[in-house]
Amino acid sequence: MQLNESFHPQSPAVRIGFWLLEAFDFYTLANALEPLRLANQVAGRSVCHWQILSLEGQSLNASNGITTATKRLDQAQPLDALIVCGGENLHTQMDLPDLNHQLHRWAKKPISLGAMGNAGWLLAQVGALDGYRCSLPEPEPSSSLGAFNELTLVAAPFCVDRQRLTCVGPLAVKGLMHELLARTHGRSLILGMEKHVARQVRPLQRTHNAPAKLQEMLTLMSEHLTRTLPINEMAEAIGISCRHLERLFKKNLGCSPSRHYLDLRLQQANQLLQSGQRQMPDVARDCGFVSVQHFIRCYRHYFGVHPRDHVGVNLLAIGGQPLAPFSLNGE
Structure with a gap:
């Protein structure tokens, strides 16, 4: 199934199973489920x-202590994809006979098999990733996972290669779920989800009734995010003093012109980083930051994470090459 650009409202719902292991990472699971919930909301129907x-269908404790009810794996409804979710205690589970037997069994089924974070090494152990490209987190130095030197690893936050789905951790799970949904229901569904999220996090600003000069300034800022301009030059361009401009921003937006401009540039930088097509120094320069160090400080203050944590989150290609055609049912 090729990647669809437009949303296909009649496409059947994707059926996904999340196979939890004891002490699984609750944050990773939540990051996987939220895009699915949002997809149903935006589409106005169940697209997934x-x-x-779990193996036994018992309640499992996540690594943060939250208890989650599960259903027995052998009693699952028909699935298009099964994704394993583990935690940091991987070494205690790699030699469990029942677990490995079930992994072997599901790897032979004509559905997609995936793993989030460290659980990807469980798939590697049973040979389920042989012949597939995959994205796995770096193993602990004390572990023996480095023995899997035949794996075809890719330097990307996540990878979808035919019937295998892998990602490096909780921040990459969102991109993996977006890719799965896009390949089934079309890219426009993901764009609709992103627009919905953008509306939810954008503060209410009554700019439609704002003074004309303020609206001119906002437009000028939005048009010069890559090639930034000094505030005083923009004020002069629209025929207003810097002092008057400061008052307009404080009264209508609750911040200074420079603060608003910085926020817009950081949002632009976030989009460039997530595209996976630009290096951090290039993004910093093109968004008007005098140094990479200054960019990192501003980015962490605004988003709460290092810029590298957002690099390639929406990556749809590995090494510049499109991923192979993907089918949830192996077609």
Whole structure:
């Protein structure tokens, strides 16, 4: 199934099972489920269904202590994809006979098999990633996971290669879910989801009734995010003094012109980083930052994470080459 650009409202719902292991990473699971919930909301119908599963169907404790109810794996409803979610205690589970037997069994089924974060090494152990490209987190130095030197690893936050889905951790899970949904229901569904999120986090600003000079300034800022201009030059361009401009921003937006301009540039930088097509120094320079160090400080203050944590989150290609055609059902 090729990647669809437009949303296909009649496409069947994707059926996803999340196979939890004891002490699984709750944050990673939540980051996987939220895009699915939002997709159903934006589409106005069920474009995906999910089940929370485990080997025995008992309640499991996440690594943060939250208890989650599960259904027995062998009693799961029909699935298009099964994704394993583990935690940091991987070394205690790699030699469990029942677990490995089930991994072997599901790897032979004509559905997609995936893993989030460290659980990807469980797929590697049973040979489920042989012949597939995959994205895995770096193993602990004390572990023996480095023995899997035949794996075809890719330097990307996530990878979808035919019937295998892998990602490096909780921040990459969102991109993995977006890619899965896009390849089934079209890229426009993901764009609709992103627009919905953008509306939710944008503060209410009554700019439609704002003074004409303020609206001119906002437009000028939006048009010069890559090639930034000094505030005084923009004020002069629209025929207003810097002092008057400061008052307009404080009264209508609650911040200074320079603060608002910085926020817009950081949002632009975030989009460039997530595209996976630009290096951090290039993004910093093109968004008007005098140095990479200054960019990192501003970015961490605004988003709460290092810029590298957002690099390639929306990556749709590996090494500049499109991923192979993907089918949830192996077609």
